[in-house]
Amino acid sequence: xxxxxxxxxxxxxxxxxxxxxxxLQEALRVQRDMGVRLGQALIQLGFVTQQSINEVLxxxxxxxxVQLHKLxxxxxxxxxISGDLARRHKVVPIERTSTGLRLAMADPLNLVAFDDVKMQxxxxxxxxxxxxxxxxxxxxRFFGLTDTVKQAFGDQFQEMQxxxxxxxxxxxLDELANATDEAPIAKAVNAIxxxxxxxxxxxxxxxxxERQVRVRYRIDGILQDMMDLPKQTQASLVSRIKIMxxxxxxxxxxxxxxxxxxxxGNSNIDLRISTLPxxxxxxxxxxxxxxxxxxxSIQELGMDSDTEVVFKNSLKQTYGVILITGPTGSGKxxxxxxxxxxxxxxxxxxxxxxxxxxxxxxxxxxxxxxTKAGMTFAGGLRSIxxxxxxxxxxxxxxxxxTAEIAIRSATTGHLVLSTLHTNDAASTITRLLDxxxxxxxxxxxxxxxxxxxxxxxxxxxxxxxFQLPEQDPWRLFLGASDTEPITLYKGNGCSFxxxxxxxxxxxxxxxxxxxxxxxxxxxxxxxxxxxxxxGRKEGMITLKEDGIKKAFAGKTTLQxxxxxSYNDEK
Numbered sequence: 001x002x003x004x005x006x007x008x009x010x011x012x013x014x015x016x017x018x019x020x021x022x023x024l025q026e027a028l029r030v031q032r033d034m035g036v037r038l039g040q041a042l043i044q045l046g047f048v049t050q051q052s053i054n055e056v057l058x059x060x061x062x063x064x065x066v067q068l069h070k071l072x073x074x075x076x077x078x079x080x081i082s083g084d085l086a087r088r089h090k091v092v093p094i095e096r097t098s099t100g101l102r103l104a105m106a107d108p109l110n111l112v113a114f115d116d117v118k119m120q121x122x123x124x125x126x127x128x129x130x131x132x133x134x135x136x137x138x139x140x141r142f143f144g145l146t147d148t149v150k151q152a153f154g155d156q157f158q159e160m161q162x163x164x165x166x167x168x169x170x171x172x173l174d175e176l177a178n179a180t181d182e183a184p185i186a187k188a189v190n191a192i193x194x195x196x197x198x199x200x201x202x203x204x205x206x207x208x209x210e211r212q213v214r215v216r217y218r219i220d221g222i223l224q225d226m227m228d229l230p231k232q233t234q235a236s237l238v239s240r241i242k243i244m245x246x247x248x249x250x251x252x253x254x255x256x257x258x259x260x261x262x263x264x265g266n267s268n269i270d271l272r273i274s275t276l277p278x279x280x281x282x283x284x285x286x287x288x289x290x291x292x293x294x295x296x297s298i299q300e301l302g303m304d305s306d307t308e309v310v311f312k313n314s315l316k317q318t319y320g321v322i323l324i325t326g327p328t329g330s331g332k333x334x335x336x337x338x339x340x341x342x343x344x345x346x347x348x349x350x351x352x353x354x355x356x357x358x359x360x361x362x363x364x365x366x367x368x369x370x371t372k373a374g375m376t377f378a379g380g381l382r383s384i385x386x387x388x389x390x391x392x393x394x395x396x397x398x399x400x401x402t403a404e405i406a407i408r409s410a411t412t413g414h415l416v417l418s419t420l421h422t423n424d425a426a427s428t429i430t431r432l433l434d435x436x437x438x439x440x441x442x443x444x445x446x447x448x449x450x451x452x453x454x455x456x457x458x459x460x461x462x463x464x465x466f467q468l469p470e471q472d473p474w475r476l477f478l479g480a481s482d483t484e485p486i487t488l489y490k491g492n493g494c495s496f497x498x499x500x501x502x503x504x505x506x507x508x509x510x511x512x513x514x515x516x517x518x519x520x521x522x523x524x525x526x527x528x529x530x531x532x533x534x535g536r537k538e539g540m541i542t543l544k545e546d547g548i549k550k551a552f553a554g555k556t557t558l559q560x561x562x563x564x565s566y567n568d569e570k
Contacts, residue, residue: 083143089113100124106132208281320447353380354395394418425449425512426532443522453564456502462494489554
């Protein structure tokens with residue numbers, strides 16, 4: 001399609017009876033005074049909406065509309081033009097065609113944009129109309145980090161990319177700490193952190209390779225490549241982060257840990273820094289903890305209604321141990337805080353011992369583990385018992401000593417909440433026995449065990465339903481017949497879920513209350529499989545069953561359930 005004939009937006013809207021001549025003149029005055037496009041002026045004045053403008057353009061000029069959030073965009077196509085050009089004209093390339101390039105435009109009457117894109121790409125441009133807000137989101141996702149970092153380094157960036165060899169050993173680290181010309185590095189680090197917050201990443205990985213430095217974000221539990229930086233930036237980036245975290249920039253041979261507290265918008269974010277020497281230099285991992293984003297309510301955890309009722313009832317016990325189990329990064333701490341918030345009131349003394357204290361809770365006395373100073377989980381727990389507690393939360397049971405004190409605390413009239421690293425609820429019981437805790441103590445002290453995993457939720461922008469084919473292998477996983485009609489859901493992949501089909505996470509749970517029959521099994525040292533079978537007979541919903549429920553409800557996929565709990569139930 002050739003570029004549209006030269007028409008003015010105002011004339012088209014007047015011809016379509018969407019605005020009057022008087023309104024057009026008012027909008028033109030606002031356009032001149034504020035320096036904005038005519039369409040923006042009309043929308044700000046409330047004369048038209050963006051959608052009505054797009055519909056007129058589509059009808060009058062025959063230019064189709066697209067919804068960018070539903071498209072699976074190829075980064076190589078989007079980046080065929082520069083970020084500067086995309087921002088200046090509010091345009092995004094969305095597809096290479098046999099004749100040229102399909103270009104999403106906020107203003108398809110912008111003939112200068114046509115000429116600039118054609119000059120930069122040497123391709124014929126076929127326009128389509130898209131909402132400006134969606135174009136801005138795409139530009140931010142595909143160009144935000146890379147462009148900001150390139151701008152920070154200026155002309156040095158291209159020069160550094162041409163050089164294969166790093167300069168790690170030639171950086172003067174003392175000068176680096178005080179140099180006034182180090183602003184580019186500061187801007188680059190800030191951009192990497194700011195973009196990770198926008199993407200809702202939980203971790204930033206800055207990984208040195210032989211000829212470049214790779215930046216990756218962990219988003220919804222999965223690592224995603226974000227950009228590659230020239231090798232020459234490595235030493236400065238690592239040193240800048242170490243300075244921010246008050247770490248030793250001269251020591252590169254041993255791992256180090258540090259901490260930074262930052263404010264972004266209305267959010268206070270805690271950054272935990274870890275460095276690790278590798279053969280190509282120091283790797284940096286930054287864990288992001290958004291203190292304003294913690295879930296304080298059990299209702300927000302996404303539990304099955306039956307599981308939620310039984311779990312809440314267990315929290316009403318005046319003594320005993322409630323354990324939350326799962327691998328690292330499965331949301332155990334979040335569930336612990338939600339549980340504490342559920343039972344927190346002015347009549348109770350709640351004390352925690354944590355490593356580290358991730359979120360500060362009102363009316364709760366929180367103790368930080370400090371191994372160097374001799375404050376361990378076990379030591380902190382002993383001290384807590386002299387503080388007249390009603391409820392005790394131990395961040396993690398790591399050894400026999402801590403387990404023993406926690407169990408004995410429960411048998412002497414305290415409610416104890418803690419976590420363990422086990423696969424499912426039943427194996428948590430046998431894990432305590434493996435720590436050489438007496439079976440009769442475990443049987444009498446443990447009230448219940450909650451196992452959980454985090455699964456990615458289907459992206460709402462590209463979600464669609466489909467019928468599971470007959471005799472599909474997934475039917476065996478579901479325990480369904482070959483012909484039973486089954487509707488499931490998946491994400492096609494779009495620009496706003498980074499073509500993954502997933503956006504955000506929810507949890508799957510299984511809660512096993514320790515009933516009289518299970519206590520008898522524990523006292524006899526029964527296996528985890530036997531305990532689990534009895535738990536299921538007594539109504540326990542397993543991780544797999546809860547996951548399948550959420551898949552049928554369109555919250556997640558079967559692939560996600562298998563990914564996080566494949567070995568928990570055959």
